[in-house]
Amino acid sequence: MESTRKHLIELLTKQEGHISGQQLSEQLNISRTAVWKHMNELKKDGYEIEAVQRKGYKIHGFPDKISENTLQWGLETRWMGHQLYHYDQVESTQEIVHQMAKQGKPHGTVVVADEQVGGKGRMARSWDSPKGKGIWMSFLLKPDLPPVEAPQLTLLAATVIAKMIDERSDLEPQIKWPNDVLIHHKKVSGILTEMQAEQDTIQYIVLGIGMNVNQEEEDIPSDIRYKASSFKIESGLDWNIQKTIQHFLTLFESSYDQFIRDGFQSVKEDWEKYGYKIGENVTISTMKETWEATLLGIEPDGALRARRKTGEEEKLYSAEIHW
Ligand code: BTN
Incomplete structure (x- = not known):
């Protein structure tokens, strides 16, 4: 997020009462008109900001609505999601990231959508991605690895999803090889890895993650209800999609960096903690x-x-x- 906006939200959040436009303009080193414009942008993103004449501004609420700004606000990664794009509706976030790769977007670019109307699963299956119920996102990765090692990144992503669920709930996630994440024996998340490679070099990878977060039983297509579920169905709780994405991106960045530095061993150890039916x-x-x-x-x-x-x-x- 643009640093002035970040700083503005910080000032509004720290202030107990109202903070005047003049104070904001001095502390941010921008004009009062610019302060006013930023306020309007924040309101558009769903921040509840009260403006009172002669007193100034006061923040009352943060948005539930996902946007590029709200996703980047509080995201403390070093590279993951520094370029982040949010769409209300897309065919598939995979296609968008492929196009972005061709335009030269950097490693760590993230695309998130509220809804996919042509969501893709593995083995040419479709992936049901209803509006606002789950996390439908793809990233652009440019690892310096031989193409044969690319599938290890898929296992890594699965361990990160499992770890994230583990840290946010009492649920006991498991990973069905290679990369289906299950809760109580039902699939709640899947990963689709697509690679563009030339002989011995990976040009780029588009890693797509689908997480069924807040679907109710009736939101799951009836033909797969016996084997698919959501975090909400299994935990009985509503999950904050924004925080869940941020948590995932943070864990992903650190596991990815460790994998690139030290190799697959740490991923293997994590994967084995969550491995489904190992020994069975x-x-x-x-x-x-x-x-x-x-x-x-x-x-x-x-x-x-x-x-x-x-x-x-x-x-x-x-x-x-x-x-
Ligand atoms: C699977 O079959 O298990 C993989 C599912 C991957 C779904 C995600 S949702 C975000 C990204 N965009 C897509 O079209 N597919 C992946």
Whole structure:
């Protein structure tokens, strides 16, 4: 957020009573007309600001409404979301970030939408993204990694979502390999990673995150109700979408930096804390067949290790674990 606005909100928030336009203009080193213009912008963003003649301004309420400003306000990241774009409705945030990548937008650019009308899931599925009920966002990442390591970022994102849920609630999130986040055995969040690469170099990655936050039971499409849920359904509480996004971006930045610095080991350890059905028997489908397996954990490169009934162990890079 523009620093004058940040500073203005800070001054309004700290002031117990009213603060005059003159005081604001002196402290911010801008004209009184500029103060007035900023106030109008803040009101548009949903800040409740009272203006009383000869007394000045007083803030009464902060917006619930998500906007670029309210999302960036209080976001204490070093690079993640420093360029952040918010839309009311889009086809898919993935497409917007692809376009932004082509325009040369920087690493850490974030796009958030209230609603997606063409939300995309993995394996060419669609992703239901109703208005104001969830977090539909994509980021632009430009890691200096070989393309084969890109899937590790998807596992990293899943661990960050699980950690964030863990820190904000009593829920016990789990991760179904590779990256479905579950609560009480139902999927509440999914990740779609799309990469643009050339031979040995990643040009960029668009990492899309969908989190079902405040849907009620009837907001979940009836055909997937047996396996999909939301944070609200599982916790019985309304979640503040803005704070949840900010919390996620902060945790993501620190896990990403650690991953780039020290490698996948720390992600692996986190992933294993949340791994779903590790040590248990499941049915797995790979390209060739469907078989009974015991899940053993993940490999140092993020692949899934599973044991067949015959005792033979397999390292899998692509597989679907059945519900
Ligand atoms: C999955 O199938 O589990 C992945 C779902 C990913 C959904 C998110 S929502 C934000 C971003 N934009 C999209 O169109 N898809 C991803």
